Amino acid sequence: MAAAPRASNSAAALAGRKRSTRSDDAPLTRSQTKTKADRADDTALAALMADQSAVLGEDDSSSGEEQGSTASEAESDDLADFNSDPDVTSSEDEDDDAPEGEDVDSGNDASEDELNRMLAAEDGESDSSESYDEESEEESSDEEEIEPAVTLSGLRVVQRGRHLDMPDTLPSEDEDPATAPGHSTDEEIRQALERNRPNIPGPLEHVPAFPFQQDVDSSDEAPSDLSDDEHTTNPVGRGIPSEWYADHPHIGYDLDGKRIMKPLESLDELDRFLAKMGTDAENDDYWRTVKDKYGASLKLSDEELQLIDRIISGRYAEQESANMYPEMIEYYSGKPMAHPLPQPTEPKRRFIPSKWEGQKVMKLVRAVRMGWLTPRAAKKDSRPKYYNIWAKESSEEAPNSSASSNYIPAPKMRLPGHNASYNPPEEYLWTEEEIREWEEAHPEDRKAKFIPRKYDSLRQVPANPQLIQDMFERCLDLYLCPRVRKNRLQIDPESLIPRLPRPRELRPYPTTESIRYEGHTGKVRSISVCPTGEWLLSGSDDGTVRVFEVSTGRCAFSLDLGQRVNAVAWNPMPGTFLFTAAADSTVFFVAPPAVGTLEATEMTRSLIRSSIEKKGSFSAPPNARPVHIDWVLPSEEEAAKSIVLKLEHRFVVTRLAWHRRGDYLATVCADGLSRAIAIHQLSRHMSQHPFSRNLGHIERVLFDPAKPHLVVATQKTVRIYNLQKQQLVKRLRSSSNHISSVALHPAGGEHVLVGTFDRRVGWYDLELSSDRPYRTLLYHKYAVRAVAYHNSYPLFASCSDDGTAQVFHGRVFSDLLQNALIVPLKILTGHRIVDGFGIMDCAFHPSRPWLFTAGADGTVRLFV
Template sequence: MSSGKYPQIGYNPYEPFLDLYSSEKMIHPIDNIPEPKSRFVPSKQEMEKVSKLVHAIKMGWLKPPQKKEEPKPYDLWASEDSSSSLTKSQIARMRVHMPAPKMPLPIHNESYNPPEEYLLDEEEKKKWKEAEPEDRPANYIPEKFDSYRRVPQYKEFLSERYDRCLDLYLAPRKIKNKLQVADPSQLLPDLPNPNDLKPFPTTLAFYMHGHSGQVRSISMEPEKGELMASGGADGTVKIWMIDMGRCVKTFKVEGPVTSVAFCPNAELTLLAVSYEGHQIALLNTGCGDRLLVANTEKFLKELPIGEVESQIDWRRNRERVILKMPNEVRKVVWHQKGDYFASVAIADIASSVYIHQLSKAKSQCPFRKRKGHVQTVGFHPVKPHLFVATKVSIRYYDLARCILLKKCSPGTAHVGAIAYDHTGDNLFVGGLDRKFSWLDLQLSNKPWKKFRHHRSAIRGVVFHKRYPLLATVSDDGSAMIYYVRIYTDSSRDNEIYPVKRLYPHQAADDLSVLDVAWHPTQPWLLTAGANGTVALFSSHYAHSSKSPSERCYYEVLGVPKNATTVQIKTAFYAKSKQLHPDNTGDSSAAAFVELKKAYDTLRRPADRRLYDLRGSMPPPRDTSKYQHPYSHFYNQNTHENYRGDWKRYWHEEPGWTFYEEKMNASEIKKKSENMWKSILKWTIFGSILVIAYNAGYFLQLKHNEKMLAKLIDEDEIAKCFLRQKEFKDKEVDNVELRNLAQMLKADVDDAWKRKMETLEGRNRDEIREEARWFKAVHEDPSHRRIAEQRAQRRKEIAEWEKQKREMKAAEEAFIFDESEADEQSKKFCQRIRTQTSPECSFTLCQQRKFQLDVSCLQSIAQFGEEMAREQRTIDILVQNAGIMGLPFELSSDNVEMHFATHCFGPSLLVRHLLECFERSNDPRIIMVSSGYYKKVNCSPPTMLQLMGERDFEYNEQFAYSYSKLAMCQLTKELNRRLSHNKSKILVVSMRPGFVRGTQLGRATHWLLRALAAPFIFIFGQSLDKGIETMHYLMTTERENLKGGSMYYGCQEEEYTDMVSSRWCRELWETLETMTTTIIKRANYMTEEEKKLCWEKQQVSCLAEPPSDETAGEDEIEQNGASDSCENRAHKM
């Protein structure tokens, strides 16, 4: 086979082939054999094979072959308009396609050969280079070339292309649908006719001249409106007569005036003036009713200046009252009742707002933290609430509860002024960004309406007290008058319509109208201008000059010039019947109109005085022409350039001064260099301080080591010990000094040994300087023998004293138990037996059980009588009975339960046990108080409230805190009376701290106690730790304790301001009055018990000592704590 040969010789591979089947098509088969039946039966083997394949496909073992996608070549010649080849996302993008904005076409100064007027000179080029890139009019300097081929390559080409690509890629696009309006007048809202909304100010009456600078603030007299006060930058305050426009009085102050405000109290002619120099002055205007002027003068003289502690210094300067403020004052605002006024500082500090009480000559700062730069404040007209407006928000506080009610967002970048209606539910806000917003406080904390009718910063917003009129003034020299309709029905929306735009003042130094005020009774508007004038606008002008055809109004009515109002009214009614057109025809219509005009002028006293004064003068210029209220809001020049206004806004400074221009690049660079120099200087200064401190500390350590080295000598140790005041006057010889030195050295060795045992396992380098001293004196060989002798002696003395006390306790042991279960008494007695030494005989111990209810007068009287009958001696009384968290409940004597248990009952118990205390050699009374007494800083409840005869807002925590405070006050007053009457009883108070296991909160709900149990176990002290102070007060020598004081942690602690002599005396008087009342009303007591109580009430050793000067001074010092938020809210 490998050789390609056949294996058999003679083999013919090409033998003839017998074709069984010919190529011709036959009708019948050659063999004609029928198909077997097995071919028509399904194959079982094939079925098993198919089932296996189906199972493998279901289980995922066999995956059918995927049909390969044939590549689809992109048809370049296909029609792009056909959507058959596009996906759904492509079709959707084509439907919302927004073309990119086209680049602006080039202008003339971009030409290579621009005209001469488009080229910049050297000065303009210098300004262009010094300006900031965003402030330049163009990012290139126009140049001129002789031919196009001389134009160089544009350097900013790639930068501009890159910015263009960024704008196309990142800047969002928006489709603007044009509104097809056939008639533009259809866009204007339907407004009522302004004539139907009258009266409102329309005409300038006159100007008031007198100030030489800016008129920064004006204020109207609150009731009659006959006087107006204005304050200017020239340091003067002027009082004007409104009817004549004449200045009647001028006050001079020490600086430019920032704000003036009349006191709303109609019984006083008082004016508050704030001016630069950190001062507020209260002035008596001296104008108006003589009786009111005299009352105001008397009121200012009788102000209790200096009698009450105040955060602000009140001083009396001649006829004025001066308040020395810590910062410059921006604005002064009065409360509607005239007793409180608030001041706002210009500086951005936490204490920028102060509230001053006029009747008490007291000032206080209600806020501790800075919540933003306060611009102005306002008192709610009917509620004890306060509006505080910062630059970007308005906070609404409740002064009665001292909480924040609401925080409003006015929608302006910088709040400039606020106003509110007579209900206080609607707030109007004007901003320095030209926005004016209306906030409905009942609806939302965001603006209900926003307007932008001014072209410059809004300086003032004011709402009329009687008319539905609102006015805003701005630096654009205009005053906008709105007609405001406020509905009490919540189903109707409020309405506001702009009805008039007035132009009262011309601009001066980029300022125009600085303040605005309404007349209290008339629809007259007064504005203060930066040009030094005050303008008065009235609702009509009836003071024009007489034309040849116009008669005098007095002649028209037929009355003399001195006629009364009743005569004018009578003459008008008589003439109107004669000249009415219905009676005489149309010929008398003009005469009737003239008659009505004359009557409208003469029936008002103010208009009549103006007519008499200026009736022959020419009429003033009408500064405003009538136009549609919204016509100028839809002008094509509405969105003009406000660059000048924003320059004034962003560069405004206190004192109404502004920058002329922005700083250039050199000034910015210089300012930056100065800033970094200052930072470097203070950094070096701080580093020097740190180095000096560390060096001083190192030197102090070296000095301490030297001093400790000196104390190694035994003589030095003894001398240091003998320098104490106990051994100051004692003479000691050398032998005694040596023995004392050895004993002290042994004590030091013991202390060092205990110190090292506690520091076992720690690094010894952590031992402080005292440990080094212990280590230095540790090497003396004789200290062990002396230490053992001293320890043995101390042990013997301690055992002897313990046996002595146990013997005395066993002889006079009594058990006072408030519970009714005898098991507790038995357990307590058994505990005494187990803790007493076996040598002490307990056979004399008497187990006595007394039932005592410290909240019941009858129980206390019976207990005191029984103790006096047995002539028992009481050395120490610990008043530790207490309850906490109990709902409002009265005791059997109708006294609030907390007060009865903690204060009223202990005071009665002391009175009934005075005889038992006097038998003792060293009697002591320990009052167990609590640290909660420090939380009370307001006036206490009255006796009627404590006895449930007058309602008040009861709070469990406040009731417990005040009862503990009353216990401290009782301690101080008891000790004062007893010490004055030469009594031996020492009265002190203590607070154990947070102790667990006392069951003090047994009145609290069980679920709250269960939740608080883990925290009490973790943070609370044990009972042994809690009674350390009590044990200290029991065992300490009497000379080392101070009667009437508070002790905590075995040390004396200062009381709060509420524990003063004044409050202690008031509490004692309340307790005596309460005891007298209860004895008189006690029907359950017998006459003998009442008589005994009366005798205990008149104990001589508790008599009132004579008053002294220190008590009066203490009363003055602590009088400031008597004001509470509740009293302030009640007065306001």
């Protein structure tokens, strides 16, 4: 092995200079440089193989580490031999001992340094590509100093040329490192030329463009590659100086032992002289013609001359205009590019064989060799050699596996029975009667498709006239057979019903009749509970208005208005004792003096007195619509009946609604068209019609308990108006044709109950965008007359002409996520149905969970 001498050689030759490493690893380097870039990997692989083979071959090797190092070196040599490139070897050797190297000694200068630096840069590239083989090298710092800014292909060209032809100038450089710049010799120039010209021996046409110019690309490689085989490979063996062949016509021998001839000398002495004299006009290039070391004449191009000029004048060999430091091409920049990156620079490591992979492979190979690693036992083929081809069908029909559960076998035809035989037994043959019956029946109703017939022999059987039809039906059977088995969901219908709390858990709510408020002789149309819950007001068809004590049922006050009382309403102003009753077209303000506490009576009296005094002090706004409603003071007779004020309308007043402050009263005249709704202000004795157009048949109006909203229920819709902004806030549509009543939830008025004459009660949630009810409750048998919310308990009730009032739990959640919970609680019965009228009105006690119902039987009942 040549490892030891080469190592010493490298130590000696190389003092921080990498050029000497070339001689160390010459075979490998050469082989690699000789091969194309594509072949670099192959080389590495070959090296790997050699390495392994070396390791495996040396059975007596002790440690893996040692083996690795020795093997890599052995491998290098082996590889060189394996590649068997004698030309390279010889040329390298020739380089090593090139006579030109001695000449260089005399002329060391800056330009040479420069050149060397450039070379070093190139070597850095090349060496780093070979770093797999050079594990412990000293030149790593030099290598990384300069990164050549040229393409890889260009670099390789350079490397190859240099390796082939470069004279070894190192010793001289080492000896005179401080030689003055600015001085150059022909030899130096020639070296430079040779370094920069890869294919010196070849024809000039094959010389690639100046390698440092970036427009050199791989298209030039192919011819240079050819020239490798033809000219540049010097097979002369190592250690044979070229001057030995100076006097010979050949320069060495090839593998076959044939001479490699020197290039032909085309000119004789005379011609050379003439050329030197420049007599020939065409041939005055003598001055720029040099000879290479093989004796071939070489004509320097203009660029090369310029290069020489620059070197002579002490400038950079490279053209100054050429960009030594080209702009960095930011392949990977933050700027978005218009086009995708076609060929991004491949990283260097792509081309480097992995050392660790190599070691791993080595280990594996070794393990295989040593028998530690054995191939996996072949998987036993569990499939049977023979199949029961029918087995699959039976397994598919079995509904065991999940895959086969979806399999639906094609509908099978019934197998023919004895009756289908051409010669059936006698008992299968039909009687005449059966045949007649069969023929008379509709084809779809026939119990059999054919009549069994008896033939003496099979050949007497006629053709089946129904054959086409049967085949078609069979096709239909197959075609219309369901492809997918529909899985019926196993859902308990009970579980789909929402789980509602039990009514028992939702106590308290009215359950039983407690007190009957008697005295009316006609239908009680309307009731109202005073805000303190102490008194109950009722208006009846018998023309009377009565005030009952809630706790006992005693009628404390009765007033005969003479006409049917359509509506009654307490004034909700606290501390007063005043109520209104609408009979015919008049609204009566009644303040009974003998009921209610002394203070309340006094307050009511002063309220009415002040309102009468203020009457003239306010004038209606000028653009207001004319109002045909009169505030009338009662007559003596009426005043004796404790009527304090009257509101004379033009139409029959059907509904009353107080604002919660007790100053505004809304009245509805159902026939009033555009003047159906009027709002009266008690303190100023003023009336106005808030709507200028006819909204339709108005059923109810309500003031919102919290907001300045007015709820107007017509026959089909419920509209909510903002009175301050004078705009429509919401319109709720009912599914029915006739709304009978409407109620507002006390907490913010975000929920509206609407009762209709077609038995339904709709719960509307204003927070939902829909104008349809959130829930529709259809429990009553007849028309719903009234609906009511409780003030504080989560209760609401509806009463109907079927004589029942129904109580519901209606809980409203404030978190906006849950919808209202509605639970039917109780059906309250007891009222007698009179002339088809059951319960006309219902109202909750303001503080207790009690429900008052006004029946057509003339009683008002309290359910507790």
